Amino acid sequence: MSDNQVLIVEDIRVMAKLLESTIADMAKVTTVETGEAALQVARDQQPSLILLDIVLPDLDGFEVCKRLKADDATKHIPIIIITGLHTETEDETSGFALGAVDYILKPFERAIVRARVKTQLDLVNRTRELEAANKELAYLAAVDPLTKCFNRRYFMNTAESEIARMKRHGTELAVAMLDIDRFKSINDRFGHEVGDRILAEVAEICEQTLRREDTLGRLGGEEFGVLFPSTDHDAAMGVLQRLKSRISHQVSVIARETVSLTISIGLTDVDPGDENIDAALRRADKALYMAKRLGRNRVIYEPSTPAELPPSTFPMEDPQDGEFH
Known part of the structure; x- marks a missing residue:
């Protein structure tokens, strides 16, 4: 299993368990049942991906998505909206407008869930690799290779x-x-x-x-x-x-x-x-x-503004070796 973590936000336990078992071998999975819990866990655990149901007992999924994207601590986390078939077009449009990256229809096919989760986790991993490479390049550009202090x-x-x-x-x-x-x-x-x-x-x-x-x-x-x-x-x-x-x-x-x-x-x-x-x-x-x-x-x-000093009487060369280095 990779180091990725997926947060599932789903209040119907049967559906949550099915989602969890579908992707359990792809990432570590955390499940919550409310929008408020999702906001708190997302901030604390910084998951790689969030699967967010639209219908929740407190906040609806759109409000949760909006708050996640408005928070600097969580706005980078990709969100896949989980929506019902009868509201597919409306929910998809609203979700994308709020910053969601994809959607999954209920009742869902496990193969589709795995494919869409894998796509987002692959993008997350590539982004991490790119960020690490950029940090390495920045380090190499700033550091003296011999002494390891700044150049x-x-x-x-x-x-x-x-x-x-x-x-x-x-x-x-x-x-x-x-x-x-x-x-x-x-x-x-x-x-x-x-x-x-x-x-x-x-x-x-x-x-x-x-x-x-x-x-x-x-x-x-x-x-x-x-x-x-x-x-x-x-x-x-x-x-x-x-x-x-x-x-x-x-x-x-x-x-x-x-x-x-x-x-x-x-x-x-x-x-x-x-x-x-x-x-x-x-x-x-x-x-x-x-x-x-x-x-x-x-x-x-x-001093930055030196006082007047008498002419120097120090020798201009070191008597031992004739150089100052």
Whole structure:
């Protein structure tokens, strides 16, 4: 038997039992005798299909059909109207006008009932398969295949949506850029396969540490971006400090060598005057660059309206390896 469920709404018990036995091997069957019960069960159980008799002791089938189609929770459920032979044309027309997909005549032939139920269940199953395929395509379009976090395009689109929401509701929005320290050296020394593994490990730790409402995206190479909606830079700094600490305690054993990882992070606020995320990312990138210059493994905050600072006296290159990555 499939996972489909059929709701039969029929107050004549002999007729309900006959319908149930006719399709019992095709789906799980639930039977109710009143229109009110049908409305409640349809909402609670979300059946794949409803067989709805026109004549019921409380609400008539047309009213039940109308209410089901007016409710967002049940309007997607296909309905087959069960009607008497003497009112076939009138009931069929009214049922289709209210959103029914088919009808069955009383007294019914079991073969016809099975055929019409099978047709609707097949359509339901195909729709589910299509929806699942569309979700998979949407997932693949939004996710970086290596790290399983969001890709740059999804991150940028989400950033624009968050900026619009920030301006509409007057909330705050922080953005950070983080970079794995000395990642080029890891790639050069151990190969890109190991580098890919490190990237995936760092992304996993980020996902575990960041809050549910935050958005992590791989912007390129070993560089990631984080959006902190409805969050000021102090709260974001706390999250990023925890993340930095967790990464620095992560130890990987590669070719019998112990490799410790660290990350450098640049943080800024999104200013209400920013037209898009680009200006904020430039500020975050500037702060990230400063974190590298100051010795890596740290979080640097760059305000959206920086104060006047004296000329920098920091060296432009790292004395150990001549590069900041």
